[in-house]
Amino acid sequence: MTQKIIKLTVRDIRFPTSLELHGSDAMHTDPDYSVAYVVIETDQGMRGYGLTFTVGRGTEIVVCAVEALSALVVGKSLEEIVSDFRGFYRLLSSDGQMRWIGPEKGVIQLATAAVLNSVWDLWARMEGKEPRKLISCIDFRYITDALTxxxxxxxxxxxxxxxxxxxxxxxxxxxxxxxxxxxxxxxxxxxxxxxxxxxxxxxxxxxxxxxxxxxxxxxxxxxxxxxxxxxxxxxxxxxxxxxxxxxxxxxxxxxxxxxxxxxxxxxxxxxxxxxxxxxxxxxxxxxxxxxxxxxxxxxxxxxxxxxxxxxxxxxxxxxxxxxxxxxxxxxxxxxxxxxxxxxxxxxxxxxxxxxxxxxxxxxxxxxxxxxxxxxxxxxxxxxxxxxxxxxxxxxxxxxxxxxxxxxxSSVQRYQYPQGEVWKQFKKQSLKD
Amino acid sequence: MTQKIIKLTVRDIRFPTSLELHGSDAMHTDPDYSVAYVVIETDQGMRGYGLTFTVGRGTEIVVCAVEALSALVVGKSLEEIVSDFRGFYRLLSSDGQMRWIGPEKGVIQLATAAVLNSVWDLWARMEGKEPRKLISCIDFRYITDALTxxxxxxxxxxxxxxxxxxxxxxxxxxxxxxxxxxxxxxxxxxxxxxxxxxxxxxxxxxxxxxxxxxxxxxxxxxxxxxxxxxxxxxxxxxxxxxxxxxxxxxxxxxxxxxxxxxxxxxxxxxxxxxxxxxxxxxxxxxxxxxxxxxxxxxxxxxxxxxxxxxxxxxxxxxxxxxxxxxxxxxxxxxxxxxxxxxxxxxxxxxxxxxxxxxxxxxxxxxxxxxxxxxxxxxxxxxxxxxxxxxxxxxxxxxxxxxxxxxxxSSVQRYQYPQGEVWKQFKKQSLKD
Structure with missing residues (x-):
């Protein structure tokens, strides 16, 4: 059964973890644990869920990057993607214009992870088991001197x-x-x-x-x-x-x-x-x-x-x-x-x-x-x-x-900046 | 004279260079040469101009990142920045939350370049000559094993x-x-x-x-x-x-x-x-x-x-x-x-x-x-x-x-997607 991906949404979800210093370390002293949360949807009503992790400010930039990658995903069928997953990986990571702002690093790579995680999720749900043909998912570009x-x-x-x-x-x-x-x-x-x-x-x-x-x-x-x-x-x-x-x-x-x-x-x-x-x-x-x-x-x-x-x-x-x-x-x-x-x-x-x-x-x-x-x-x-x-x-x-x-319910509550939790913080800080 | 930076604007400017394959190479086959173009303004009416170069799609992500960094710049005086430029550099490159989406690489680093280029431009215009105290502008973090x-x-x-x-x-x-x-x-x-x-x-x-x-x-x-x-x-x-x-x-x-x-x-x-x-x-x-x-x-x-x-x-x-x-x-x-x-x-x-x-x-x-x-x-x-x-x-x-x-006039004409040049392309492609 062919499933065509017809929609991709991405949301900025942040948890105010900095309040209690959960996750604090020598370089990230006040992280608000966050995700750019991706949902893809097929014409048969199936969904795939993916995310990438961030620590607060800047999540909106990753969201923006996911939106930019969305054009490369929406309209493709899952079959088309996984039958040449290596090629699809390269399409996302090496778009002739977008690769300039990476390549394969930083914001655009985090966004790629979020999008591809949702594709893997969708695929795994469809198959109901560990996918095969794993080797064909790997882009060996730049690593053949270490692993063929x-x-x-x-x-x-x-x-x-x-x-x-x-x-x-x-x-x-x-x-x-x-x-x-x-x-x-x-x-x-x-x-x-x-x-x-x-x-x-x-x-x-x-x-x-x-x-x-x-x-x-x-x-x-x-x-x-x-x-x-x-x-x-x-x-x-x-x-x-x-x-x-x-x-x-x-x-x-x-x-x-x-x-x-x-x-x-x-x-x-x-x-x-x-x-x-x-x-x-x-x-x-x-x-x-x-x-x-x-x-x-x-x-x-x-x-x-x-x-x-x-x-x-x-x-x-x-x-x-x-x-x-x-x-x-x-x-x-x-x-x-x-x-x-x-x-x-x-x-x-x-x-x-x-x-x-x-x-x-x-x-x-x-x-x-x-x-x-x-x-x-x-x-x-x-x-x-x-x-x-x-x-x-x-x-x-x-x-x-x-x-x-x-x-x-969590997504709604913690969505930034419009979720209830963040609206409340804003009210409080205006009061202070 | 103290100058306080009171405003930062950033615009997405793209030139349709892919039409004639200017700039084409083995990996970037159809670049539209572009910039995220930054203007900072002081309370005394002085301006600094900066940019970072991109090749088309994805420029909006860099623009989004510049907007995120803007909060770290607006409100500061130029004097305050250049008197501890090393510290200011680190503030931008190592914000406790935003560094996660780099660090010091990809989109956020391109955005940092655009913002700091505008600060250097403003500083150089003020001084009217090559700035001194250059060493104090360098963050030696992570390079002291090669250069002290x-x-x-x-x-x-x-x-x-x-x-x-x-x-x-x-x-x-x-x-x-x-x-x-x-x-x-x-x-x-x-x-x-x-x-x-x-x-x-x-x-x-x-x-x-x-x-x-x-x-x-x-x-x-x-x-x-x-x-x-x-x-x-x-x-x-x-x-x-x-x-x-x-x-x-x-x-x-x-x-x-x-x-x-x-x-x-x-x-x-x-x-x-x-x-x-x-x-x-x-x-x-x-x-x-x-x-x-x-x-x-x-x-x-x-x-x-x-x-x-x-x-x-x-x-x-x-x-x-x-x-x-x-x-x-x-x-x-x-x-x-x-x-x-x-x-x-x-x-x-x-x-x-x-x-x-x-x-x-x-x-x-x-x-x-x-x-x-x-x-x-x-x-x-x-x-x-x-x-x-x-x-x-x-x-x-x-x-x-x-x-x-x-x-x-160029900025207005080539701004993406609302500039005259890009509106025209859209009309044409709708006609085709």
Whole structure:
């Protein structure tokens, strides 16, 4: 049955998270977690839902970019798209005029992610199962020096062995997760302690702490959390790009005694050679380097891998060009033997990325060594099919699709600036 | 006298250049040369003009981003901005919410360029001369492993010697230029021949040809142009990111007999290690690698230099964060001993970048070896103070400011979609 996409809508949805400093870190001190939320509709009445994550101001720019891309989607049939998904990906990412304002980076790439996420959602709902012909969705342009189509195929074919066993295992145990909810930068020590105690009792064993604003604070907070979780649980630290290269090495060395598994985003997310230098300097301390949530395309990840700059690859479901581009990165990471530990949190990132990391385990890496997926316990209540966490594991989603359909009531309430929540803020601030 | 900026306007101006394939290349096959055009106004009635260059669709997204940045500019005094220009640069590039949709790349970086270009224009008009305290305009974040503030200062101090002599020389002779106007990809051989003949008679000695779409075509076109210009004039080739790494090496090797000085943008502009591999492979053939017009920030240029990936650095006045960020790149290029040959053309790029390259010669590099600035003979008639080319040299601009104020009549006529030119197209296409 051919389904023609006849409509695309996009809305600017913002949650006033800055009020309580949820999500605060060394560079994003007052985020209002937000999404550009896309719904596509077919002539048969089917819908696909997609989004990209943002942190407040500027979401309207991404919305504007989605509207610009809309002309490339509306009028096409789903069949036409998925029969040459590679070509469609390139159409969106390489439009002869619009590529100038990227290419494949920043606002236009975030918008591409939102649009393509909705297409994947629609496709998955139609098929009711994991789509095939995955290789044909990947644009290998600019990465053939690291991974050819043939190599990609061989990786997938090799992972056929034991696949059903891994599916069963995931259905039973779920995919291991770590929590970032205990130690945002803006939280007090008291709150941090309380949240750690709660998390431990819920079965969490891996914890991430935000660092980078003040060294004395970091030492106190890392010491406190290591004390709370004990020597055998896992601690990660995250600087959100706060440092220069030399500074990163000095600062992290001073936190080494708390045995972090990794330092995340020590410096500029574009600095491949900088991350390589930091990796080399920290290796003797047993600390790895992780990055990726602001890594904007497969070409950047390719280089991070080629330069041995990262020991943990953090893919993101909304920063790059949707599933298409993430597939390329999963396959490259496998070839270069670097574990993938996705970035999540935000709004809807957990819901989306669980699909990718389950796919990685079942169909690519076949390994859980050094692997875990981020979890943040916020804003899931706005989704129709929120993630299910059991004993610190992501339980595989049961509903068809890409899991990012939001409650229409939430969309209405938080739409910016006309939703009820934002109208109320405006009234209050006028009163103040 | 304190001047407070009280208003910022931004307009979407597009020229229908795709009709005649001016500006066509292997990746941008039908560009409509465009700008997001910014005017700021002070409470004393002074104005500053800035722009960023785009190629048609998507300009409205950049306009939307400029509007978002406007809140960070309007209400500030020029004095307040320039007394801590580094801080102001960081305010724009690192807003705690908006940085998420960059950071420092793509749409938001283009918008930052347009806004800051208008501030530099206003400042230069006020001062009536080259501004001082240049170092304090540079944000050294993420580049201190390649260039410290102290090193930057030493470079500028060293270049004090012979400065007046170089100023006099530039006033007399101008800065050497090359032309891209003869050989756009979409031009016929006939047209190419005619344009070469004309250019030679006007004194041009350096010519760039677009390549990358079809090897046989490239061989024919390169052979033709080499024949036209003779063995002693300079030929450059430009693939506009068309190839993968291996493909670039093979393809350019087949064009080596036409002795190009450089291959420009052989592959993805983000691929530092890829450019390094291409550089290494082509070095024995005497062909350098040039890139930069889509290099989005100082951290990327830093790595291109560290990796010895480029033999020619092509800065752009509108892709990075205005003069502030370009200063950082000029100083790094000098330290790494790589010549700067700016990208120009488009709309207003020549007008803007002439200031930067004159500054490079007079105050940084003090050398013309292997250096030249791109020139494209299009759309200058829309500017109040268009560039002056004499004997294939840029003659220094005489009016104060950053030279990108447009004729209001042009702005009105080409504004998209409401300008007369675009309304007419719409009527015509409705008729067809």
């Amino acid at each position: 189509e043939q190599e990609a195929l061989e990786i997938l074919e090799k992972a056929e062995a034991g696949k059903q066993q891994r599916v069963d295992q995931m259905l039973k145990e779920g995919y291991p997760a770590y929590t970032t909810s205990c130690a945002w930068l803006g939280y007090s020590d008291q709150l941090l302690k309380q949240l750690c105690t709660d998390a431990l009792s819920e079965g969490w064993t891996k914890f991430k702490v935000k660092v980078g604003a003040d060294l004395e604070d970091d030492i106190r907070r890392c010491s406190l959390i290591r004390q709370m979780i004990g020597p055998n649980n896992t601690l990660m630290i995250d600087a959100n790009q706060r440092w220069d290269v030399g500074e990163a090495i000095t600062w992290v060395t001073k936190l080494a005694e708390y045995k972090p598994l990794w330092i995340e985003e020590p410096t500029c997310p574009d600095d491949i050679l900088g991350h390589a230098a930091i990796s080399k300097a920290l290796a003797p301390l047993g600390i790895g380097v992780a990055s990726g949530e602001q890594c904007h395309n497969r070409v950047m990840f390719k280089q991070f891998l080629q330069a041995e700059a990262l020991q943990f690859i953090q893919i993101d479901s909304c920063r790059m060009g949707s599933v298409n581009e993430n597939l390329a990165v999963l396959l490259m990471a496998h070839k270069f033997k670097v574990p993938v530990c996705p970035h999540a949190g935000g709004v809807g990132l957990c819901e989306l990325v669980q699909h990718l990391i389950l796919f990685d385990y079942i169909s690519v890496s076949a390994s859980l060594d050094d692997r875990m997926c981020e979890f943040v316990d916020h804003l899931h209540e706005h989704f129709i099919s929120p993630v299910v966490i059991k004993n610190a594991h992501y339980m595989p989603p049961k509903d068809p699709g890409y899991s990012c359909e939001m409650l229409e | 503030e102290q090193e930057a200062l030493e470079i500028l101090e060293k270049a004090e010697a012979g400065k007046q002599q170089r100023v006099d020389q530039m006033l007399k002779e101008g800065y050497p230029a090359y032309t891209t106007s003869c050989a756009w990809l979409g031009y016929s051989d006939q047209l190419l021949k005619q344009l070469c003949t004309d250019a030679l008679s006007e004194g041009w000695t350096k010519f760039k040809v677009k390549v990358g779409a079809d090897l046989e075509d490239d061989i024919r076109r390169c052979s033709l142009i080499r024949q036209m210009i003779g063995p002693n004039n300079t030929l450059m080739i430009d693939a506009n990111q068309r190839w993968d790494v291996g493909e670039a090496i093979t393809w350019v090797t087949k064009l080596a007999e036409y002795k190009p000085l450089w291959i420009e943008e052989p592959t993805c502009p983000d691929d530092i290690l890829g450019h390094a591999a291409i550089s290494k492979a082509l070095a024995p053939l005497g062909i350098g690698v040039a890139s930069g017009e889509q290099c989005h920030n100082r951290v990327m240029f830093k790595q291109f230099l560290q990796a010895e990936a480029l033999q020619f650095i092509q800065i752009d006045s509108c892709r990075m964060g205005s003069v502030n960020e370009n200063l950082a790149v000029l100083l790094m290029a000098h330290k790494f001993k790589v010549p700067v040959c700016p990208h120009a053309g488009g709309v207003g790029l020549c007008e803007l970048v002439q200031h930067l390259i004159l500054f490079d010669y007079i105050s940084v590099s003090a050398s013309l070896d292997d250096r030249m600035c791109e020139f494209v003979d299009h759309l200058h008639e829309h500017f109040i103070s268009p560039v002056v080319i004499k004997n294939a040299h840029y003659m220094p601009p005489k009016d104060p400011g950053y030279s990108c104020e447009m004729l209001e």
